Amino acid sequence: MTHLPERLLAGYKHFMSGRFLSETQKYRDLARDGQAPETLVIACCDSRSAPEIIFGAGAGELFVLRNVANLIPPYAPDGEFHSTSAALEFAVQALKVKNIVVMGHGRCGGIKAALDHKSPPLSPGDFIGKWMSLLAPSADAVAGNSLMTPGERQTALERISIRYSIANLRTFPCVKILEEKGKLKLFGAWFDISTGELWVMDSQTGDFVRPDLN
Template sequence: MKEHVRPLPNYLVQRFQGWKATTYNENRSWFRRLAEDGQHPRAMVISCCDSRVHVTSIFGADSGEFFLHRNIANLVPPYNPDGDHHGTSAAVEYAVRALKVSHLIVLGHSQCGGVAGCHAMCTGKAPELEEKTSFVGAWLNLLRPGFERVKDLPEAEQVNALEKQAVVISLENLMTFPFVQAALEAGDMTLHGLWHDIGEGGLSQFLPEEGIFEAL
């Protein structure tokens, strides 16, 4: 490990020093209060790891406002306390039971590489993802039910539709968590599904009664 772990690249060091000299110093009392009082985020956002999805910028959020969890294709597994490690399930549990967030948001996006990979895997074009050694493939299997819903659409429309199914499947799986269901039924929390168009800067919300995404 000693030969591989290196000091941070200079450009990142310079960016940190710039942030410390400006943003931090201008808001020092606010950051110190955040540290002393702990976090009290109003919402949890489950989004994709994709570097182009900048959640805090999209909503103009300040430090301490969002509890963020990111994974490939913004997926949530169904409730399954089988003793294995579940990073996403643990994050949801902490947000709902400990932080008591008021809003739980799943945010999908356009040109999602994870969703495209799932589509390729489900259509037999990505055998490497079906290998037992593929962590990505095993994770994307969560989205297979979504593929079954879109496979009869024209091929050119399937990936975009599957991106939105990644949001819907995650919302459905969230409802299988007893503590999520309890918070929703008590009126302590609301659930939201969003899809972000990266190139156009658009945002659409899922309307479950109509089964569609409507532009905001």
């Protein structure tokens, strides 16, 4: 009897004979000392845009928070269940990360759903629809622009969502205070799946530019 998909077991076998074998001491140190990543990456659930792969990170280097369309909701201490806010709180307050990167990506399904008002709910709960309604005002403005092509509207909202999440990060007191003290820095990035290009948000203008890798 197989208790996991064969592809996962094959991948685990490769991990044990490859990376784990060559980095055994590193894993032992992480197990003994705990994790101390300097950067939190807030990324989409999309299987094509894994931050650890894109940034070439090893075990213990990144604390990764992934959800649909890499969104951070506004600070809302209302006693309800907030998984994204809980992960953010842990990264900032317990791990004391020094950097937060919100990374969006091209061809995001969540963003496409936000732009397509005719798309029916995937289930009676419409969890994705409710989640993406966080972007409703921006999505309505972008969707109503007839001078843009569908692809341009998609990319525009993907990048707007990054600015939106960064703005919402600053509604969390722990983030706002630490950023003002210079102990925490916020960044935005957008990854193009088809070309591998990474675009980084200018903190002053909000524009996305290609970083100089030379």
